[in-house]
Amino acid sequence: MELIFRAATVHRLNHPPDQVQLCTLLNIKTGGCSEDCSYCAQSSRHADKVGLKAEKLTDVETVLVEARKAKANGSTRFCMGAAWRDMSGRKRGFERILKMVQGVRALDMEVCTTLGMLTPEQAAQLKQAGLTAYNHNLDTSREYYPKVITTRKFDERLDTIEAVREAGISVCSGGIIGLGENDGDRVGLIWEMSQLPEAPESFPVNALVAIPGTPLEANERVTVQELLRTIATARIVLPTSIIRFAAGRISYTETEQAMAFMAGANAVFTGERMLTTPTSGWDEDHAMLARWGLKGMGSFESTTVRMKENQKALEATEERKAAAAASPVGAGAAAEASA
Numbered sequence: 001m002e003l004i005f006r007a008a009t010v011h012r013l014n015h016p017p018d019q020v021q022l023c024t025l026l027n028i029k030t031g032g033c034s035e036d037c038s039y040c041a042q043s044s045r046h047a048d049k050v051g052l053k054a055e056k057l058t059d060v061e062t063v064l065v066e067a068r069k070a071k072a073n074g075s076t077r078f079c080m081g082a083a084w085r086d087m088s089g090r091k092r093g094f095e096r097i098l099k100m101v102q103g104v105r106a107l108d109m110e111v112c113t114t115l116g117m118l119t120p121e122q123a124a125q126l127k128q129a130g131l132t133a134y135n136h137n138l139d140t141s142r143e144y145y146p147k148v149i150t151t152r153k154f155d156e157r158l159d160t161i162e163a164v165r166e167a168g169i170s171v172c173s174g175g176i177i178g179l180g181e182n183d184g185d186r187v188g189l190i191w192e193m194s195q196l197p198e199a200p201e202s203f204p205v206n207a208l209v210a211i212p213g214t215p216l217e218a219n220e221r222v223t224v225q226e227l228l229r230t231i232a233t234a235r236i237v238l239p240t241s242i243i244r245f246a247a248g249r250i251s252y253t254e255t256e257q258a259m260a261f262m263a264g265a266n267a268v269f270t271g272e273r274m275l276t277t278p279t280s281g282w283d284e285d286h287a288m289l290a291r292w293g294l295k296g297m298g299s300f301e302s303t304t305v306r307m308k309e310n311q312k313a314l315e316a317t318e319e320r321k322a323a324a325a326a327s328p329v330g331a332g333a334a335a336e337a338s339a
């Protein structure tokens with residue numbers, strides 16, 4: 001209770017305490033992923049046992065129909081996830097994703113993607129297309145990570161996060177609790193975030209949904225106390241980040257979810273489903289927020305997102321000014337101006 005009280009205090013100093021962002025996540029390419037994340041239904045390693053059929057990349061118009069529906073229902077961030085390791089050899093698919101990003105952004109929504117590992121060039125193209133945020137979770141502590149995933153290194157994840165940050169895109173990076181980790185691993189995950197050159201704009205906290213057929217199918221649901229301790233600790237260590245109460249939310253009661261908002265969570269995923277797991281719907285979530293005196297957060301209302309959006313524009317203006325001053329014409333103009 002003391003931890004929640006302290007987290008709530010930090011929350012109030014850094015965020016409007018009555019706002020919770022509603023986000024909608026769409027799976028734009030289901031299954032068939034070559035990675036071996038032991039919690040995930042979309043890994044091809046678990047496909048036979050899970051029984052999930054791989055699908056092709058969705059077309060742009062279908063995505064935009066879903067984004068419009070999400071916006072009409074009050075979601076202000078639209079996230080798109082594709083199940084693959086990276087985008088090498090997917091030139092046409094990547095071009096289609098850039099169009100999706102442009103289309104969603106044109107709806108005046110925050111737009112986020114999660115597409116596996118990114119190169120700096122791909123990150124720059126996504127930024128140019130209007131991407132607000134890129135999700136790439138660290139999942140757990142550096143120490144526990146090899147017990148969960150063996151096909152991608154922890155440091156490779158950090159490289160992608162760096163490419164995203166360098167491109168001027170907001171970083172969304174968090175983890176999953178309930179993987180079999182201990183308290184120290186949860187602290188380790190949050191500590192790792194605190195060591196990044198910039199705290200992530202968004203820190204998703206997922207409570208494992210144990211999917212039959214995955215290696216973690218028998219894991220027990222994390223207790224509400226473990227969940228609240230994680231959210232509250234993240235809120236204190238990452239005071240300006242949006243803490244997203246993501247997968248697994250519907251297995252907690254409304255009062256438990258309200259305690260998570262009290263502890264500092266200020267975003268949820270809502271709509272028809274998450275990538276492969278269920279979530280509660282818009283009407284249900286609007287009604288829940290209203291019962292607790294909470295309301296949705298607008299697009300680009302979060303200070304951190306706004307700053308990130310403006311930062312690159314400012315840098316570009318400064319670069320243009322410097323280039324103009326350095327050119328003979330620009331230097332002449334500058335001299336004239338000072339005379």
Ligand code: SF4
Pocket residue numbers: 033034035036037040041042043044082083084085116
């Ligand atoms: S979590 Fe992502 S990278 Fe890992 S198997 Fe699932 S889709 Fe692939």
